[in-house]
Amino acid sequence: MNELQVLPTPARGPQLWWGMLFLFLVLSGLVYGAFSLNAWLDDEQQLPVRDIQISGKLTYLVKQDVELAIRRNQPGSFFELDIQRALQDVEALPWVYRASIRKEWPNNLHVHVVEQQAVASWNGDMLLNIQGGTFAAAVPEGLLLPKLFGPQGSEQTALQGFHAMQALLLRSDVQVDELVLSERFAWNLKLDNGLRLNLGRDEFIDRLQRFVDIYPLLQKDQRQAEYVDLRYDTGLAVGWKPASAATSG
Template sequence: MNELQALPAPVRGPQRWWGMGFFVLVLIGLGLGAYHLNAWLEDEQQMPVREIKITGSYQYVDPVQIEKAIRENQPGSFFELDVAKALKDIEALPWVYRASIRKEWPNNLHVHLVEQQALARWNEDMLLNVQGETFEAQSPEDLSLPRLYGPQGSEKAALQGYHAMEALLQHAGLNIEELFLSERFAWNLKLSNGLAMSLGRSEFIDRLQRFVDIYPLLQKAPKQAEYVDLRYDTGLAVGWRATVMPEA
């Protein structure tokens, strides 16, 4: 039987150190590469946002303000642009109801807008949209809107009442010019022909229907009605406009 001979252990010291050194160099290279890549991506001169395309059906939104909100509040780099923050800045602008933003390679933005649909003025200083939500915006001169007034938090109730009463009055050829909803939720109207109306708190639709039924008789009266009080169970009170006597 041959005796086993012990072989000398291989010398691993220099190879191990060379391997560790190479590994460290690779890590340093990757770190430097990541640093330079990040710096390049952040450099707006290397990858700026070139074009901001705005789509959607809008009439009163100012596209210049949209682009200004993005470029002034965001870094110029396409990759560093925070879409969530840009969206928040855009939706804070007047007449913008909803928006969406999408990055388009290589360095463009696509902004799609949904414009507010104003239905009425609310308490003189706000506008009311079709959802019953208030928003701040300057009302254009070509936008003719009814005026609605009411306590804070009553916007949706006032809007629902307006729709119901406007639909009823249109059968008589009348429109609501001003609607007042008091703190106690009593309804008062001013119509487009100048007639003022008081409907009270309850059964205001039934009371308005009573007015619509009797309105043809009021039109035949020798005097013009100025005020109608419908806060009665079965009748109404009419205030007549004073007759102005012509000068001699």
């Protein structure tokens, strides 16, 4: 009868400790590598944003101002740069209407800018763009803009009225130099020849058409008109400059 022999179990203590030590070293290496990689990515000397390419039709905006707006509040690291923050900083520049920013590997940025298009000054301290929105910017030298005034919130109404009147005045060879929209939404104009028009609140386009129709007669008159009041259902009233003022003018 064969006897069953039970072999002694080899001691596993040393192998277990070596296995745990190996696992610890692997995990430590991974943690150290992650920290090292993060530190390397944060280090702007390792991968800084080197080139900021700016595109778009720019007339009054300076490219250096766009680059400075991005770098002023951002870390130098390409990976750490916050696109949303950079976009806010660029769009806060006076002449920027809209912008987009994207990262380009390995360490460049591309910024596309749509510049504000100023069509008029607004209330003496702001500018109006073609959408009827206001923005604050210094008027560049040589840029002549019509002056629009009106209550807060009436920007688009004033701009639409201005465009309609300007189109109507084209064939009379005069332009709107100043437009005032009162609190009661009455329209007053000053033309580029100094003549003032009072159009009132209602049917101001029809009233301006009446002025266009009689303007050739005013030009033929030896007297010089100072203002024309068109707040009548029919007809108008003309105020004449004194003879001395008309002669000196």
